[in-house]
Amino acid sequence: MLELKHIKKYYHVGDTITKALDDVSVSFRQQEFVAILGPSGSGKTTLLNMIGGLDRYDSGDLIIEGKSTKTFKDADWDAYRNNSIGFIFQSYNIIGHLSILDNVEMGMTLSGVPKAEKQQRAEDALTRVGLAEHMHKRPNQLSGGQMQRVAIARAIANDPEILLADEPTGALDSVTSEEIMQLIKDLSKERLVIMVTHNPSLAKEYADRIINFADGKIQDDSAPYDEHEADDHFTLKRTKMSFWTALKLSFTNIKTKKGRTFLTMFASSIGIISVAIVLALSTGFQTQIDKTEGETLAQYPITIARQGQDTSQQPEQQKGFSKSDRVTAKTSASDKAQHLNKIDQNYLNYLNGLDKKLAKNISYTYATGLNLVRDINGQYKPVKFSNSNPENTGADPSAMMATLGVGGSVYPVDRYGKQSYLKTNYKVLSGSYPTAATDVVLIVNRDNTLNINSLKNLGFKVKENQKYNYKDLVGQTIKVVANNDYYQQVPTGNFIPKTDYNDMANAKDTKTLKIAGVLRVKSKKSDGMLASGIAYSDRLSSAVIDQNQNSAIVNAQKNSDTNVMTNETLTSSSKKTVLAYLGGDKIPAAIQIYPNNFDDKDKILTYLKKYNKDKSKADKIIYTDLAGTVSSLTGGLMSAITYVLVAFAGISLVTSMIMIAIITYTSVLERTKEIGVLKALGARKKDITRVFDAETVILGVGAGILGVLIAWLATFPINLILENITGLANVSHLNPIHGVILIIISTILTVLGGHIPARMAAKKDAAIALRTE
Numbered sequence: 165m166l167e168l169k170h171i172k173k174y175y176h177v178g179d180t181i182t183k184a185l186d187d188v189s190v191s192f193r194q195q196e197f198v199a200i201l202g203p204s205g206s207g208k209t210t211l212l213n214m215i216g217g218l219d220r221y222d223s224g225d226l227i228i229e230g231k232s233t234k235t236f237k238d239a240d241w242d243a244y245r246n247n248s249i250g251f252i253f254q255s256y257n258i259i260g261h262l263s264i265l266d267n268v269e270m271g272m273t274l275s276g277v278p279k280a281e282k283q284q285r286a287e288d289a290l291t292r293v294g295l296a297e298h299m300h301k302r303p304n305q306l307s308g309g310q311m312q313r314v315a316i317a318r319a320i321a322n323d324p325e326i327l328l329a330d331e332p333t334g335a336l337d338s339v340t341s342e343e344i345m346q347l348i349k350d351l352s353k354e355r356l357v358i359m360v361t362h363n364p365s366l367a368k369e370y371a372d373r374i375i376n377f378a379d380g381k382i383q384d385d386s387a388p389y390d391e392h393e394a395d396d397h398f399t400l401k402r403t404k405m406s407f408w409t410a411l412k413l414s415f416t417n418i419k420t421k422k423g424r425t426f427l428t429m430f431a432s433s434i435g436i437i438s439v440a441i442v443l444a445l446s447t448g449f450q451t452q453i454d455k456t457e458g459e460t461l462a463q464y465p466i467t468i469a470r471q472g473q474d475t476s477q478q479p480e481q482q483k484g485f486s487k488s489d490r491v492t493a494k495t496s497a498s499d500k501a502q503h504l505n506k507i508d509q510n511y512l513n514y515l516n517g518l519d520k521k522l523a524k525n526i527s528y529t530y531a532t533g534l535n536l537v538r539d540i541n542g543q544y545k546p547v548k549f550s551n552s553n554p555e556n557t558g559a560d561p562s563a564m565m566a567t568l569g570v571g572g573s574v575y576p577v578d579r580y581g582k583q584s585y586l587k588t589n590y591k592v593l594s595g596s597y598p599t600a601a602t603d604v605v606l607i608v609n610r611d612n613t614l615n616i617n618s619l620k621n622l623g624f625k626v627k628e629n630q631k632y633n634y635k636d637l638v639g640q641t642i643k644v645v646a647n648n649d650y651y652q653q654v655p656t657g658n659f660i661p662k663t664d665y666n667d668m669a670n671a672k673d674t675k676t677l678k679i680a681g682v683l684r685v686k687s688k689k690s691d692g693m694l695a696s697g698i699a700y701s702d703r704l705s706s707a708v709i710d711q712n713q714n715s716a717i718v719n720a721q722k723n724s725d726t727n728v729m730t731n732e733t734l735t736s737s738s739k740k741t742v743l744a745y746l747g748g749d750k751i752p753a754a755i756q757i758y759p760n761n762f763d764d765k766d767k768i769l770t771y772l773k774k775y776n777k778d779k780s781k782a783d784k785i786i787y788t789d790l791a792g793t794v795s796s797l798t799g800g801l802m803s804a805i806t807y808v809l810v811a812f813a814g815i816s817l818v819t820s821m822i823m824i825a826i827i828t829y830t831s832v833l834e835r836t837k838e839i840g841v842l843k844a845l846g847a848r849k850k851d852i853t854r855v856f857d858a859e860t861v862i863l864g865v866g867a868g869i870l871g872v873l874i875a876w877l878a879t880f881p882i883n884l885i886l887e888n889i890t891g892l893a894n895v896s897h898l899n900p901i902h903g904v905i906l907i908i909i910s911t912i913l914t915v916l917g918g919h920i921p922a923r924m925a926a927k928k929d930a931a932i933a934l935r936t937e
Contacts, residue, residue: 165194165356166215166326167391171224173210173380184210185221186380191391194325197352199371200360207380208360209330215358216249216328217241218844218931227391239848243400246274246846250319252348254331256311257841257934258303261417264290264314265299271322271845276404289317293347309340316347318845327351329359333366345370405851407858414859417835428827429866435816436871436910437878442810443902444879448895464790465527465693465756466768472503472786503786507751511785514775515755522764522771525585527576528752530705531744532712535650536677537665538642540623544665547623547642549604549698551615572618573607573694574702576758585758586683589692594634595681601703602644603680606637607694610685618697634682644708646673647715647747659717659728673711677704693756702752712747721746765789817909820867821917828860828918832925839925840933849926856922857915864914868907876903 173185184207192198202208213219214226217236226233228248236244250271251257258267268286277285290299293313298306306314312332319327329348333341348357349370361367367374373387418425515526537544549572578584583597590607598605608614619626622642649671651659662668677700685692712718721728721743734742743749759765769789776784832839839852879896886895 165229165391166192167227168215169225169227171211171214171221171226173207173214173219173221183207183380185214187224188380188382189224190375190382190385191389192356192358193389195353195355196387197349197357197370197372198359198375199367199373200358200375200377201362201364201367202377204362206378208377210380211377212328212330212358212360213931215326216251216844217245218934240400242843242846242848244846245844246271246322247400248325249844250322250324250327251844252312252315252319252327252329252332253934254334256308256315256335257837257844258311258314258318259838259841260303261420262303262413264295264301264303264306266416267303267314268299268318268321270842271318273409274405274842274846274851275322277322285321285323286317289321290314292320293317308336309343312336312340312344313347316344316351320351325355327355327357329357331361332359333361333363341366405847405854407854410851410854410858411862413855414862417831418859418862425863425866428823429863429870432820432824432863432867432910432914433871433874435814435818435820436868436906437875438812438816439810439814440872440875440898440903440906441878441882441896443906444875444896444898445882447899447902448897451897452892452895465758466765466772467754467756467788467790468505468507468772468785469754469788470505470507472505473501473788503784504782505785506783507755507785509751511775512751515757518757518768518771520579521760522768523757523759524578524580525576525758526579527574527585527756527758528702528706529574529754529756530702530709531741531749531753532705532709532747533745534705534708535645535647535661535668536642537645537669538623538640539669544643544669545623546661546665548621549618549700550621551617551695551697552621553617554620572604572697573699574705575605575694575699576756577701577703589686590683590694591686593682593684595638595679597683598680598701601701601707602675602677604642604677604698604700604704605680606682607692607696607699608682608684609696610688612684613696615696622698638679638681640679642677642679643669644675644677644704645669645671647712647717649673651715651717653716653720657720657728658731659720675707706750709747709750713750715747718743718746718748722748817913820910821913824860824863824914824917825921827863828856829921829924831859832856832921835925836928836933839928840930840935843928843930844934852926852928853919853922856925857919860914860918860922861911863918864911865907867914868910871910872898872903872906 168188168190171185171188172183175182175184186207188211200208200211210219214221228244233240233244258264259270262270265283265286268289269282272282272285287296287299290296293316295310295313295317298310303311303314312335316332327348332348333344336344345366348359351357352372359367359371373385375385376383518526534549536547536549538547551572576585583599586597586605593608593612595605606614606618614632616626616628619632622640645668649668650661652662653659668674679698683699717728721739725739726733727742740749744751744753757768759768769787772785772787842852842855876898879898882896883894887893
């Protein structure tokens with residue numbers, strides 16, 4: 165069954181050599197009760213530890229069922245202790261924070277025995293040792309004798325071939341000692357039992373075989389046995405501890421120290437609280453900045469007009485006064501900066517390639533006129549969307565051509581076909597947001613005033629300070645008449661507007677526009693891009709151009725160098741203007757690009773500059789960036805502040821990690837005996853490491869959750885204070901994603917901080933750990 169051949173174990177302390185085992189050879193039967201007697205320091209406990217695989221021999225061989233252990237690695241010894249050995253210790257070595265049942269199950273847990281079978285075997289073992297009525301108690305509820313019975317139940321629960329008992333009655337009274345010895349005697353009828361004791365009378369009364377041991381050698385053996393050579397039929401079943409088991413062990417240990425655990429998690433969470441509050445404030449302030457940026461960029465988009473302003477042409481800085489007595493003719497800096505942008509379909513296609521994520525909204529302002537008529541007291545009359553004083557412009561077509569279209573503001577419909585621009589920047593006071601190209605809206609100022617001229621030009625008889633109900637305006641309709649229905653050609657060849665406006669209004673190609681709603685800017689700090697008055701979609705202008713670009717008046721104007729309405733001689737430039745006004749030009753007069761924020765604006769500018777690369781100055785497209793100065797002030801500022809604050813707060817995270825390392829090291833010291841017990845039961849080094857790693861995981865997750873929770877609660881008073889100081893509401897806002905990330909970071913840092921002490925625990929010598937008090 166078990167044979168020791170010439171086993172030696174020497175301890176070297178300086179120049180002194182202690183021979184704990186000095187060439188020991190002995191064999192044991194498969195089933196017998198062997199008592200090893202000897203004085204203290206004779207080496208009998210070392211022999212027991214050697215047999216149990218808790219200690220390693222220097223030379224010789226330990227043979228188990230014909231298998232040599234010379235080549236055994238740590239994992240082999242762990243499996244051997246778990247499957248073949250059952251330990252009964254003098255000091256019981258019961259893990260205090262586990263229940264009695266859990267203590268008995270522990271060896272089987274390491275063996276991977278299924279839960280139901282494990283529980284049944286543990287209950288059977290406890291019943292056998294007389295603890296059926298006590299199996300659900302805690303260790304601190306038992307007497308010494310009962311504790312030793314638990315230790316015996318734990319030793320036999322996994323059905324080992326060898327039972328090793330080290331002074332099993334040393335801490336018990338005589339009556340209890342006899343009960344325990346009788347129990348061990350009964351167990352020896354099924355397996356090999358080897359007991360170390362100082363009590364010769366107990367050994368003679370209960371043991372089948374007595375070996376006297378002294379000075380590391382066997383002095384005599386009452387029933388020697390020679391092991392015959394046997395085939396190697398010993399098999400090892402590897403032990404394993406799941407991370408869930410490690411978590412359970414650690415959690416039950418932590419529960420016994422609730423106060424200290426809470427203080428540890430709270431101290432560890434300080435770093436998380438600091439970072440979480442910084443991120444909450446950063447998120448809130450960044451939201452405020454993004455909102456301000458959005459409002460600014462909604463008011464000052466990137467503008468590309470046919471007549472651009474080259475900002476690279478900076479005026480020369482004049483120094484002092486000239487002493488010349490002559491006047492020098494020179495082109496002004498503003499004139500030099502004038503640049504004619506050659507916007508064509510190729511450039512429009514290039515703009516369409518701009519990433520939609522950078523700018524959802526691009527507005528196209530066309531120079532086309534809208535032939536508008538409206539029913540005024542039962543008669544249709546010409547109207548316009550202009551905010552100019554109708555008394556100053558009259559009906560002169562050339563005056564109308566001097567403006568882009570017929571006035572009004574143009575709002576963009578985003579590139580996904582939605583009204584994101586209006587919905588983001590404007591609030592509906594009455595009616596609704598426009599849904600079709602033929603829907604127009606009335607834009608009012610923040611004080612609900614409306615440009616009086618916009619109403620006069622629509623044919624309303626209005627006086628200064630006159631008030632209108634929303635219902636008087638929402639739902640009003642205006643007709644857009646096609647060129648062929650609006651203009652007629654006279655015998656001279658010229659074109660003039662027709663006079664039968666009722667007939668125009670009822671023509672089949674006439675479109676009906678409707679005032680869908682009254683809108684007002686949302687922000688208190690911005691007046692918005694759209695002027696007070698009528699605003700319409702650039703898709704309306706595009707639809708009118710599609711309708712009119714092949715009209716009779718447009719075709720006539722294309723073939724004439726004079727204005728077909730006024731007979732005025734036209735230059736090439738003015739001819740383009742007239743054609744554009746009549747709807748003969750699909751190229752927009754101006755383009756407004758609305759970036760989402762300043763970072764996106766910079767990317768858009770890079771995209772626009774890319775178009776100009778390697779082009780001559782005349783072929784370059786110049787843009788105007790009025791919001792550029794704001795960008796230089798705010799761009800990256802919040803990010804920089806956040807990085808600095810997070811860096812400072814991160815110091816507390818490192819401090820927390822160091823503290824966790826100290827706490828884990830303290831826990832290792834406190835649980836040294838438990839480590840020894842686990843190793844005696846067959847736990848591997850990685851299992852021991854896993855137990856303490858699991859403890860740090862619990863502490864890390866707990867600290868992270870506690871820190872995030874405290875930081876979230878802190879946002880409420882912080883917001884109240886900031887609102888009173890700055891007037892900004894809900895600045896501190898903890899992003900849930902940030903919270904989850906911080907909990908993960910807390911867990912990782914605590915595991916890193918506690919892993920080194922956990923590795924130290926795993927390397928502890930099992931025999932030394934078991935002797936620790």
